[in-house]
Amino acid sequence: MPEAFVAEPPCAVCGRPATHVELVPPDGQPIAWQRWSPAQRDAYTAARERHTGQRWWLLYSGIAAGNGLGRPADPAEAQRIVDAFTQPYRHAAVTTAGFYDDAGFCARCDAPYCSHHWNVSSTGYGQCPRGHGKSLDPHWSP
16 A cells, blocks of 8 residues: 655756655645645545545646646555656656656656746647657647
8 A cells, every 4th residue: 555655756957846746645635735725725625525435635736737636546546656656767667657748757858847848839739858749738639
């Protein structure tokens, strides 16, 4: 069974977190809980209560989007995410987590970049600092 988990792969250019991946255990609170407003806390609590049972909760902030207040994750998915973000971070491992934007990683560079260093167009297509491109939009499909 996984434990509470946070991964923030550092941008290969500036060192800021490229993305934020957090698994909140059943009956747990996110690491930023104390910084959240009462309205955010209430919304988060209501979202978790809509999903009954002892479930892990996934919070994700990606390059072009995220999952807001999060979503439920079963124990198998939670373990897969923990395994994918074992350091040192590598693109091949991170892709097994199944995030639409590969958690900010460029496959060809094998490095993560933050939203400031991905050049993202209005269509959601992005280019890393070395010019390699891919879709960073979770809603785009060919």
